[in-house]
Amino acid sequence: MKTIVIVAHPELQASGTQQFLKEAAHSADGVTWHPLKWVNTNDNAIIGQERKMLQNYTRIILQFPLYWYQAPALLLQWLAVVLHTDDEQKMAEKELGIVVNIGQPLSDYRLGGSQGFSLSELLSPFAAIARRLKMKLLPLFVIEQFHYQQENQKKHLLVEYLQYLELEQPFTFAKKEEWFIKHLQQIINSESKNEVEESTWNAVLELFQERSEELAELKAEIKIMRRDDENQI
């Protein structure tokens, strides 16, 4: 799977959130970072290039902050010149992900909340786009109040963001676990650690794998018990 992150932010350099996400994306496998610039509506060479580029990816992520409850003008202009309404042959079966960051708490976006609408409602145009082009829409990825987040919240965000870019859909617990094991393995194999670190990581990894096997056994057991129960009814 190849992922492209299309970043629409009018002041990209000044955005701490976007810089954080950019660094995270750089440590991901096969992820391309594509910050948007204004596309001249008559520049067919650039438009053709952008259209061709999309064909190289199976997961397309649109990433932006919410301005007046909508995507920034930059993204809408790009959509208008790059996507055609009859592109479903080209776009069908690709995945469409939305990474949106908001300055208010997520809990404000609901019936009776201070914003009065859910993000799913406000961003429904993207669901309509996915539907029109027969793309698979991934669950929204929401980053709330990045600048108020504590260090450990940001670490969580980092992991979840990387999984959003890399993991195959649907994002099951098993796939997340596998992802963790792979990443831990990479850390262990890399050379920038001392021996103590390495053995610690190894221990964590072993424990994790052990737990994972244990969990698989438990799940199998529950499955059998359920089947027995159902047969009794």
Next chain:
Amino acid sequence: MKTIVIVAHPELQASGTQQFLKEAAHSADGVTWHPLKWVNTNDNAIIGQERKMLQNYTRIILQFPLYWYQAPALLLQWLAVVLHTDDEQKMAEKELGIVVNIGQPLSDYRLGGSQGFSLSELLSPFAAIARRLKMKLLPLFVIEQFHYQQENQKKHLLVEYLQYLELEQPFTFAKKEEWFIKHLQQIINSESKNEVEESTWNAVLELFQERSEELAELKAEIKIMRRDDENQI
């Protein structure tokens, strides 16, 4: 009441729909036509001018075609630089109207329709804006498939559009009737007609006024009957 129509169309001159609406608006009372251009985000003189301008109007209409289920980039960029999130003191009690034109039939915009979402869902960001700035949101004004409309459909559209710009809210039947009488009167008083036309119009107007009185009587009668009914229960 003073109305401003903020028109966001990337190719305004080429749009038959917008040219039609522009002509219609010119025959309306106290309506300002304001086609948007790209606003340089640093041009504080222009931004200040746009902000000040809005203060002169009690009804603000945003008028645009739907591109990828959203307002054009032009409008979003204008909103981003002209409106502030703490503008409710300036904007509260103003009315916000949305005139949107669509290339597909309106019936496609619903659950199970070919677009899968209603226009109210897709345009919910504007409801959120109105809510945030404590503005009164007018019912959406939708123009569907303008280019397929017959001459008499366009005449209907013209009248409904003018009423959307001019009529006080809520748009009751009585207000629409009053509006018709006023406009017929204006036509009769204007000098660009021959005598036959004038007498025809006069006849229509008389009939209309007569009907209007009849209707008022009938309504009063029904009211009394209802009250009697309720008293019997």
